[in-house]
Amino acid sequence: MKQGRIASIPNVTSLLAAFFAIAVATGIVASALVIPGVAMFGASVKTGVGAYDSLPADFQSVVPNQQTTVYASDGKTEIATLYDQNRVVVPLSQIAPIMRKAQVAIEDKRFYEHGGVDLRGIAAAVAGKVGGGAVRGASTLTQQYVKVTLETAAERRGDSEAVKAASEVTLGRKLQELKYAAQVEKVKTKDEILQDYLNLVYFGDRTYGIEAAARHYFHTTAAKLTLTQAATLAGLVQNPSTTDPINHPQASLKRRNVVLGVMHGEGIITDAQYQAAVKAPLGTKPYNPTNSCAVSPYPYFCDFIVNWARTQPAFGKTGNEREGRVRTGGYKIVTTLDPDLQKAAQESIARRVGQQDFPPFGSAAVTTEVGTGKVRAMVQSSGYSLKGGDGKTSVNWAVDSTYGGGGGFNVGSTIKAFAIATAMEAGFGPDYTISGIRPAPATWYASDFNGCGPTAPWVVRNVEGDENGRVMTLRDATRNSVNTAFVKLVQQLGACKVREMETRLGIHLGRPQMQEGKMSDQMVPSPAAISLGSANISPMTMSLSYATFGGEGKYCPMNPIESVTDSAGKKLNLNLPGCKQVISKQVADQTSNLLQSVMTDGTGRTVQLAGGRPSIGKTGTDDGNETWFVGATPQYSTAVWVGTPNGDRAGGLEYRFNNARLHGSDGTRYYGKLQGYKVAGPIWQGIMNAASQDLPIVQFGTASSTPVTNGDYTDVPKVAGMSVSEATSALQSAGFQAQVGRRVYSNYIGRGLVSYAYPGDRALKGSTVTLRISAGVRPRAAATQGAAPTRSAGQAQPAQPAQPAQQAKPAATPAKPAATAPAPAASAAKP
Helix, strand or coil: CHHHHHHHCHHHHHHHHHHHHHHHHHHCHHHHCCCCCCCHHHHHHHHHHHHHCCCCCCCCCCCECCCCEEECCCCCCCCECCCCEEECCCCHHHHHHHHHHHHHHHHHCCCCCCCCCHHHHHHHHHHHCCCCCCCCCCCCCCHHHHHHHHHHHHHHCHHHHHHHHHHCHHHHHHHHHHHHHEEEEEEEEHHHHHHHHHHHECCCCCCHHHHHHHHHHCCCCCCHCCCCHHHHHHCCCCCCCCCCCCCCHHHHHHHHHHHHHHHHCCCCCCCHHHHHHHHCCCCCCCCCCCCCCCHHHCCHHHHHHHHHHHHHHHHHHHHHHHHHHHHHCCCCEECCCHHHHHHHHHHHHHEEEHHHHHHEEEEEEEEECCCEEEEEECCCCCCCCCEEEEEEEECCCCHHHHHHCCCCCCCCCCCCCEEEEHHHHHCCCCEEEECCCCCCCEEHHHCCCCCCCCCCCCCCCCCCCCCCEEEEEHHHHHHHHHHHHHHHHHHHHHHHHHEEEEHCCCCCCCCEEEECCCEEEECCCHHHHHCCCEEEHHHHHHHHHHHHHHCCCCCCCCECCEEEEEECCCEEECCCCCCCCCCCCHHHHHHHHHHHHHHHHHCCHHHCCCCCCCCCCECCCCCCCEEEEEEEECCEEEEEECCCCCCCCCCCHHHHHHCCEEEEEEEEEEEECCCCCCCHHHHHHHHHHHCCCCCCCCCCHHHHHCCCCCEEEECCCCCCCCCCCHHHHHHHCCCCCEEEEEEEECCCCCCEEEEECCCCCCCEEECCCEEEEECCCCCCHHHHHCCCCCCCCCCCCCCCCCCCCCCCCCCCCCCCCCCCCCCCCCCCCCC
């Protein structure tokens, strides 16, 4: 502020003259009221008017920071109150008349009479200076409003010097305050000034504004304040840090009675009212809004909402700005959380996994609504604490790291649903026969896949399904969760193609990681992740993705909000993305058909829903101590994870999987082998039964009556003996893709030529065929070290290496004759 001109008024005489000059310049008093003899100050008055005129006149009001309240979906159950300043702005009509009168009485008796500056107060200030004291005096309510506004604006700018200047007891500050007060009175009514003042002023104990003060000290509202309550609060504003009734009850009581005395003297209250009021106790009923997710009844969901808001452009440009607006904007945020389902979900987890089980064990679950993406429940087994310890953590295991999560967990076989969807989209049917399955433990190489392959030999074992056959229907492989069969299926489909399906259905990593030189949350281009779920994904992501199958192929992004209303009652447009058809209804229905068999005849049969309600589901068990159950109905989708959130392997995997001891509310249980259907499954069942209660039973869609059973299979051209370029051209002409695989020894095909193709009989049109290139005859030295010897002419020819069994064909298709191409040597490497 400009104060240089003020400093040029050197003495008390000049000060006095300046005040009179201001009174004259602003028309505060008529000339008849000016003290006789003022003419003797003529020159100083002229100087004072000039100093006053040089002060800034551009006073700007501020919109007070307000608390934001977050509710559950019913709009009534409070999740949290978020704020930087505990304040709730209300109109004057919602402030009790007795409160208004009490504040005016103690702070500015002539508030409704003056024009913003009270001459008597000015005279008192000058008298104080004449007596050798500071420039003090009785500021009007308008002046106090100006002072608080300037302090608030400076605090928001982070201007500590301006904050200090706004409250300095100096002539310069007083003169600026006077000028601003006169300006305010020209643009605001008295009631508007009183309303803004009562909403802005500090009432002590980290409470701002009359509504928040009424709630905090008396657990009531500003509209319902009684005489004694109003007098207590009106007396606070002069010295809020030393007279609040909670921390300084005796000082507050004394100050309250002073206010009552003034009100009595002004005729606002009667003798009887006064006598009764001064004898009354303070009657405080402390109430503190939940300005921390730690004290919210739903702490993890609360924390999730705050982090989610940081990602929403509707709240600002940056994460910090968005969170700041949420904490200061006075919003009413109604979330999608269903408090009844939340309670049931928490109880379902607690029955199986106790807080005392962490570490090492923990569990989390998310339920979303099919067709909307609305998040209806989010729970986990731990207690909430920013400090951790004693079974507590602030990490939300249910969501991505972006939203305060730990980054997800390996999802195991639950990922197989997306290979199924890819197969259905390629024209396979639920009873498609997977052949050429490699017995476990089976080793796979990068050359087995057309992109998205392993960087090193990859050994595949079966964790849940023990079947080791070389031929299996997709239905059997699904309901028994056979890893070896699914890896073969993914290899036939193309791992990258399955990955693309996963991306389409919303699958992404719970925490971005370095991929191809940049940070990305896209699915890892690895068959272990794509086909068997060795990638960290959150329960939220899995729940939303499975909802696509129940939603007839529509993927709905996460939606945790029903509505956001600002302090003026206007709805905020969040511009959230809508649902999108990502697969056809037929593909969704066929995938659901297979996943229903998991529930009726497979690993999920022990956790079917009550009343025969149809559901889809998939277990998941990862060798890194993570187990899952993910499933849906046409109405709700739930993902449940149970595992080791800290990756704690003390004691080894054998201890974790074979001696799991969990302390649920239903009693301690020991698990010989911790698998998806044993703990996660029953939790899922409990949540989904609660979610489905009183809802009509809805069937999944029925797939087309004439699905393609085995896909668009066609003959693979015979390319043995061709050059690589010739074989590639032949395969591409037939509608296949070609890739060069490992070299193999051959007694019949010359070095560098194609020894054989894999698969070599029939394959899915558009799929990849691998060319095995001849390395010539195996050297004799190698043969003497255990390799199969070559056979001389006249001996029986060696059998071909194992090839995938010929795919079943429609009845009208004649059987294909045996291949006539030369067979590779028996010593050829396993395909």
